[in-house]
Amino acid sequence: MYRAGDERAHDDRLTELAGIAVDLELTAEAESTAKDLFLSTVDGAAPRSEPAVLAASVYAGALIAGDQRSQTAVADAAGVSRLVIQERWKQLLARAGFDPPTW
Numbered sequence: 782m783y784r785a786g787d788e789r790a791h792d793d794r795l796t797e798l799a800g801i802a803v804d805l806e807l808t809a810e811a812e813s814t815a816k817d818l819f820l821s822t823v824d825g826a827a828p829r830s831e832p833a834v835l836a837a838s839v840y841a842g843a844l845i846a847g848d849q850r851s852q853t854a855v856a857d858a859a860g861v862s863r864l865v866i867q868e869r870w871k872q873l874l875a876r877a878g879f880d881p882p883t884w
Contacts, residue, residue, distance in 0.1 A: 783817075783820035783821050783824065783863060785818045787823075787824065788820065788849070789827050791819070791820065791823060792812075794819065794831055794835055795816060795819070795820075796812045797835060797859075798812070798815060798816060798819060798835055798838070798839060799812065801835075801836075801855070801858045801859050802815065802838050802839070804814075804858040805839070805843070805850050805854060805858050806847060807839075807842075807843055807846075807848055807850070808848045809845040810846040811842050811845075811846035811847075811848040812842070813842075813846075814840070814841075814842035814843075814846045815838045815839045815842025815843065816838075817842070818838040818841055818842050818845075818873060818874075818876075818877050819834060819835055819838035819839075819842075820844060820874045821876075821877045822834060822838065822873050822877055823874070824837075832859065832860065832861055833861055833865045833866075833869055834869070834873065835871040836855055836856060836859035836861045836866050837865070837866050837869035838866060838873060839855050839858075839871045840852060840855045840870050841873055841874055842867050843855070844870075845879075850871075852866045852867055859884070866882065873880075
């Protein structure tokens with residue numbers, strides 16, 4: 782869960798997320814799930830970590846919505862390294878209340 786004010790506080794990042802979703806041709810459901818994951822987990826993250834949280838949210842959101850993209854494709858679209866996504870997406874799911882896969 783996130784506060785309503787979080788959308789305003791992270792408006793720039795959400796605009797970036799929307800651009801990434803367009804670049805990757807994600808479904809509206811995948812974009813919405815990524816947004817929810819980002820807003821639910823970004824609180825408390827250092828500002829310099831926000832791009833990593835954003836990229837991991839896009840990857841995980843697409844995965845949850847059944848619109849999976851490769852970590853490399855998401856990393857390229859988000860301007861981060863693939864390793865950033867690989868290291869963060871499972872813990873992001875756990876922090877958001879999901880049971881991450883063990884594979």
